Amino acid sequence: MPEPVLPTTARVLLARTARAQRDGRAPSLVAGVVRDGGLAWSAGRGDVPEPHTDVQYRLGSISKTVTAVVVMRLRDEGRLGLDDPLERHLPGTPFGNRTVGQLLSHLAGAAAESPGGWWERTPGGSLDDLGLRGEDVVLGAARRFHYSNLGFGLLGDLVARMRSTSWEDAVTAEVLAPLGMTRTTPRPVAPAAAGTAVHPWADVVLPEPEHHAGVMAAAGQLWATLDDLARFAAFLVGDTGDVLDPATLEEMTVPAGVDSSAVGWSAYGLGVQVLRVDGRTLVGHGGSMPGFLAGVFVDRDERTGAVSLANTTSGLDNAVFGLLADLRAAEPRIVEPWRPSPSPVALDLLGMWFWGPAPYVLRTSGAGMLHLGPLPGRTGRASRFTARDDGTWLGLDGYFAGETLRIATDHLDLGTFVFTRTPYDPEAPVPGGVDERGWR
Structure with missing residues (x-):
């Protein structure tokens, strides 16, 4: 009741x-x-x-x-x-x-x-x-x-x-x-x-x-x-x-x-x-x-x-x-308390990634999910992802709904977009390559 x-x-x-x-x-x-x-x-x-x-x-x-x-x-x-x-x-x-x-x-x-x-x-x-x-x-x-x-x-x-x-x-x-x-x-x-x-x-x-x-x-x-x-x-x-x-x-x-x-x-x-x-x-x-x-x-x-x-x-x-x-x-709902839970990916894969020069954050999102989105206060595309049996991740909402996220140690591959650990990392497979002269 x-x-x-x-x-x-x-x-x-x-x-x-x-x-x-x-x-x-x-x-x-x-x-x-x-x-x-x-x-x-x-x-x-x-x-x-x-x-x-x-x-x-x-x-x-x-x-x-x-x-x-x-x-x-x-x-x-x-x-x-x-x-x-x-x-x-x-x-x-x-x-x-x-x-x-x-x-x-x-x-x-x-x-x-x-x-x-x-x-x-x-x-x-x-x-x-x-x-x-x-x-x-x-x-x-x-x-x-x-x-x-x-x-x-x-x-x-x-x-x-x-x-x-x-x-x-x-x-x-x-x-x-x-x-x-x-x-x-x-x-x-x-x-x-x-x-x-x-x-x-x-x-x-x-x-x-x-x-x-x-x-x-x-x-x-x-x-x-x-x-x-x-x-x-x-x-x-x-x-x-x-x-x-x-x-x-x-x-x-x-x-x-x-x-x-x-x-x-x-x-x-x-x-x-x-x-x-x-x-x-x-x-x-x-x-x-x-x-x-x-x-x-x-x-x-x-x-x-x-x-x-x-x-x-x-x-x-x-x-x-x-x-x-x-x-x-x-009578606002009193939500359930936060409790620690295991990360669905290695901790060193979480944190800051860059889509070109734009900073994004990959973090856990409860119930074994991941969230990829812009830094707080910045605009950009954000989506949640759930794990697939083959090791890839399925987009649940936002711009990347239905898209596949693949996580490597040096980059994220998401719907042809490549996110790297530093802006346009020359060591990662950035589409179109990176000018060999670098930032200047």
Whole structure:
């Protein structure tokens, strides 16, 4: 069980939640913060039946992340690759030459919405019913980030075909049930909030329709309670259980498609949004469907999360970012103590190296990793590296992500760059050689 927040923290969180519900004019809002695998605090405001943590709301696009988890499970099983063209697994669409990874990251150039009536307010059918044509391909492959509900409809159908079952049965069996999300379902199961639109100029509401979206369900169909959404937040923090390898979850959080229209730093990984908010990198997803708004975001470094669910179509600011900031300010995480650990390389290989005349430092970086980067206060390229079985090192992030580092006693070889112990060391294999007259 998670440790409850302090009473003073609880009041700050409640004040933010109450203001969000009032100012956003949401008929009901439930919100909470997550740490240690569960809800450490939660509250319901407005017309919310008790217990407020067991009332279903529609998740909207958070369903995409659940879909992505099953796709990544298929990848880990060797059933598909992220670079596989869609045609290999889901033939007959105009997106046949776009890859699974591009669809997951909204880089496939697929139209934002499916053809026909607005899928969020009209009942859906099968993939064949969509009648996809070339005009549904609106951008070149990997040309730019373009959010696509249609793309995740395709991924949902891919999951269904590869698992020989329906999309909802696949996500229930492989994600929801193992995580204990027993109150997360494709259609509402009482107690459930009624979706509403709030009039922009008057304090009156209008019911919003609810239906099954068919093939588009993978983009926004699921309903969940605050308790269940908190369990999913714990999953995103790293409590993956038997659902996903932690390394695969880490892979999903690496930014791929960048939304250049967003204020601040906003990107998309493999089925998850990755945002830079107040100097923190947050991972999760927002959700909206007619009548509902939802959010689940976690700070994986702080090992905390925040969740919110409301039954209003628009007008409510996502409270989760403020809740995370409040929790971090009031009860900052106490990190694990530093302890000595063996160096993964000989100590005389660590320390100062030079890329041309620019000084860099090679140092250990915990858990058997290395870090190569510029001296503090200087600009330059920095990356972490993990050991391979053949004695080389693999770049994990930064400029050298995916590149191979080879360490010799007199130089480092990294993606054709050679780092030497002194600037342009004439005794090392510097590309282009070193003028024999030396420095002068």
